[in-house]
Amino acid sequence: DVTVVVFPFVKAARKSPEQYGQEICEYLQQNAPIVSAFNVIKGFLNLSIATDYWVSQLNNINKEETFGTKNADKNAPLTMIEYSSPNTNKPLHLGHIRNNLLGYSLSEIEKAVGNNVVKTNIVNDRGIHICKSMLAWQKWGNGETPQSSGMKGDHLVGKYYVVFDKEYKAEISQLISQGQTEEDAKRNAPLILEAQEMLRQWEAGNETVVSLWQEMNSWVYAGFDQTYKALGVNFDCIYYESETYLLGKNKVEEGLAKGVFYKREDGSVWADLTPDGLDEKLLLRSDGTSVYMTQDIGTAALRFEKYPIDKMVYVVGNEQNYHFQVLSILLDKLGFKWGKDLVHFSYGMVELPEGKMKSREGTVVDADDLIKEMIDTAREVSQELGKLDGCTTEEAENIVRMVGLGALKYFILKVDPRKNMTFNPKESIDFNGNTGPFIQYTHARIKSVLRKGAEQGIALPESADKSAVLNEKETALIQLVAEFPVIVKQAADECSPAVIANYTYELVKEYNQFYHDFSILKEENTTVRDMRLLLSINVAKVIKTAMGLLGIEVPERM
């Protein structure tokens, strides 16, 4: 009799031959009544476990200049990633931070798997919301500027957006007390009428309005640049809605001519998506002006004209799932072959313990405030622990900045991007446990060992000797390090920086145990010592590379 045993090999990659062999043997003992087969397999596995297997793995790893990161050649596929897309009427907040970090990390990961990447941004620099800030500034600003007030430009403009909202609400409640319904009051309040008039003036090219608009936007851009710089994100090309919002109209007109869309009696243009299981969608208002969707069609067309894009990724919150579903179908209907292929990287919202952030209710976590708080906390912790006592102020500040930002970025990137996440401002972000600083600390520790080694005249090894005997921690570490390129690939496939974050944590945890249990420089057997040094060097390299993919810097000491 012959019994065929099918054994799951799926997880085999993460286990050593010893572990895996033992598993197979145990399984067979329990499940397969074939003693001879059991013995054959056992014998085979014993043969396959060469003593120098893991050492040679380590040497292979060491030969790779970088881990899973290649320099893309010109012919490699081009991925365009859009992220950030802020409105220019208020400063960036925690939601934007998540968007920015995900977008940036995603582009780094795309590069790491060999693609060319163009990072882009669409700035919503026009519309009624900007007019609200402008109007409030005109009425109550007394000519205040970033220079005169010392305020960051985006915060200044945001302040007047809030002022508008306050005054607008006051008008509404007054109108309601005069007997109007809430709906009517919202529509008839003098302030909103004035803002709408201002938007019409802007579209008509009124010089005063346009120059005010330009001035206030320039304040905002200066502010945004500062925040982007602090966060360490950047863009290869930036699109402005004011320059692209009319372009979609042509495409819609073409679609209308082709009979893809239809016009209603009042002159508005619609797409009928009921065959796709969706509703009807407005594309041009009855007065001929364009809406959000029209603009996105135009911007997409513009981008594809300029770049040979193979993959277009929109990093936009999951509240816009419907929008991108529709956009994809519309582009397809218009005959753009890439319409169906666009990727909406739909990330979850950042929520506070009491619920969603609402800018109107002032329950937003401001990006600049948060960044500053994180760095301040890092400074306090460092001082308490006396970690940076030997450093110059400049060095210390740089390290403190890296650690504070590392804590913030890792906190956000370690969770699955698709899921909503909770941020509790009262319980500030931790510096212990599964955190950015924990990982940075391990890197600094390794660097410290290497420095000490150099001081003692121990040369850094080029390769490990095959006679080195490995302990369990060491083989586990080599396995983890060797796995890194697979992880990067997986992160790219799943569009998930969190995969890299969680892997790095696992690696670092393992290294800390090793570090605690075994000494490196004090090891008397130089073969073992060199192997450990080589292992440490490679762990540090992986940490640095992996954190780099998350946009997190790692210090040499901390």
Place this chain on the structure above:
RNA sequence: GGUCCGGUAGCUCAGCUGGAUAGAGCAACGCCCUUCUAAGGCGUGGGUCUUGAGUUCGAAUCUCAACCGGAUCACCA
């Protein structure tokens, strides 16, 4: 109401392409610095993986249903 997403320890999250005793961190308690950085390591307690059926040798993982929570369905962006 239609569509989509989620529900794992007190809290924040991994694990989900089916596989062994469901893992971390935080919080609580206890231990370890004359030894390469204690932002570290070790240990203890803490679970009906929302519920119920189904498929399977085997389900946190796949299917269906229910319950709970969120998003979305604008002549806003």
